[in-house]
Amino acid sequence: MTFENDLRTAALQAVKDLFGDELKPDSFQVQRTKPEFEGDLTLVVFPLTRLSKKSPEVTGKIIGEYLIAHCPFLDSFNTVKGFLNLRVKNAAWLNMLNEAVTTPDFGIKPVEDDSAPFVIEYSSPNTNKPLHLGHVRNILLGWSVAQILNAAGRKVYKVNLINDRGIHICKSMLAWQKTGNGETPESSGMKGDHLVGKYYVKFDQLLKAEKQELISKGMTEDEAEKNSLLMAEAREMLRKWEAGDTDVIQLWKTMNDWVYAGFHVTYRNLGVEFDKIYYESDTYQLGKKIVEEGLARKVFFKKEDGSVRIDLTAEGLDEKIILRSDGTAVYITQDIGTAKLRYDDYHFSKMIYVVGNEQDYHFKVLKLIIKKLGYAWSDAIYHLSYGMVDLPSGKMKSREGTVVDADELLKDLFSESERITRELGKIDDFDSDLAQALYRTIGLGALKYFLLKVDPEKRMLFNPAESIDFSGDTGPFIQYTFARIKSVLSKAGQTEVFRDYTSVGIPDTYPANKEEKDLIIHLLQFPDTIQEAAQRLSPSLIAQFAFHAARQYNLFYHHHPILDTDQLASSLFRLKLSAFTANILNLSLNLLGIDSPERM
16 A cells, blocks of 8 residues: 555566566565655665676666656655665655545455454463453453454454363362352452452462471472372362262352353453353363374373373474373363364364463474374464563562452553543543543553553563553553544534535645655555554554554644644645544554543
8 A cells, every 4th residue: 555566566677677687576675764864665776786787876776767767656766875765756645545535444454254264262261360460461462463363354263262170270179168168259249250269379378388387397398299188189179070070060160150250340341252262171071082092093102100191302392291190181182172173163274372472382282283183274273472461570470369460450540540531631521421431441541552562472561650641652642642633623523614624635736744744654554554463463563553643643733733724725634634544543443452532
């Protein structure tokens, strides 16, 4: 949408006509011209000097003259060493803008319904604790990547895997049995996921006390761990669960139901949902069956202790346990079963797992196992590995109860949003319900933008105080810019001379100034930004685009009057440009899961 492809095509022909050589399109590096130089697009000509047999400056001049003569959208050129800087005609930008403003979903591609879908798994919590800040980055990243892929034309299914079985939930169950005295969410007034998480922390406290006592009697820490009666009870509870013990199963169902109810509230507050939820308790048996089949085919082998393993040393990894010696499943067991079940459900072209980089090894192993089992779709497995979230106070630890709880975080952000909004004094005419809705919108926008603006691969530091700022690189700044534009458009709609700005076309002779042109050029890059974000699975590119669009608009807004009856042609154009900016900001924020309030 911004002439890069047209320029590459013309450059290919230029090289053929001028130097008699045929190159591939990817032989040309085209980039945005740096702000300190004159031009819009820059063609890097260093690699072409071997064909021209001339200096970079002369090569650039020869190609530049050819392109000006053969590309109707180009106006002028200059060369700086090996860089050919080309200026696009104002009329070309304006014609492209005129087409774009008539497209409400500009940049959003229709979904190819007959294509193999992408499946993206995110959240994937354990049922032994409530969702915390680390989960929130995962959830928001998964949700946004799904939205971006969909906007890029891919069919996408959003799925969740609830890790509802295993030693972790047995720890919470055992601690509740020993110390809970029949406590329930109703009797305690706690959300169910918080209540179960409380007993997970309690188990760790009981285990530490038991180990300390054993260490005081002369055992090493490792010996104390091995001789812990509490851990032995937890492992026995897991064995009974897999054996179908009635009492254990009933307690497990009860406590998991508490957790599911709690998760549902948090998901709803975050504004996310799933097309399908899988449960480990439903998939691990399929995984065990596949392991047994793989054992018979010698993909796996059985150790002397009875455990089932796979040797991956030839691939630079190690020997990985697949089933414990007592026959119980591990995480990789159910992941094998779940992967097979999902392929049967969706026949995906790509299966994306949104999981922290602490599990990089796990997903390398999973992909290798799927491949060794002979499944043709093994290469479709992709681990979207993201960095952990740290706090100013350090790393979070679930078992020690030092995590930032998602529900408390949202509550605090809504409260801080209310405080700052009231201080600005811009909502004095809002009724209570409207004001509360706005506080939530701003608080969620602050959280989502702050977590998504960082490249997924990077570890990040979350500081809530920095996330709610109406003038920095934040969600509220972009939301406020959108609301500002809506206010301008509303005023225009109340004025007869400006009211019909939407029906007025954009003449290609309009003398766009620097701020207007910079804004136009940036906005027209939206389709390319979506495609790049989809390719890289990175919402940070959309976040950066939205921030720069908002900043560019504010620069334009402060330099030029929009509602000026003495400059009617300029005002009508600027209203049209403002409305287009608002639409692009709204579309961008939607891809991040952020609402765009029309009044702030």
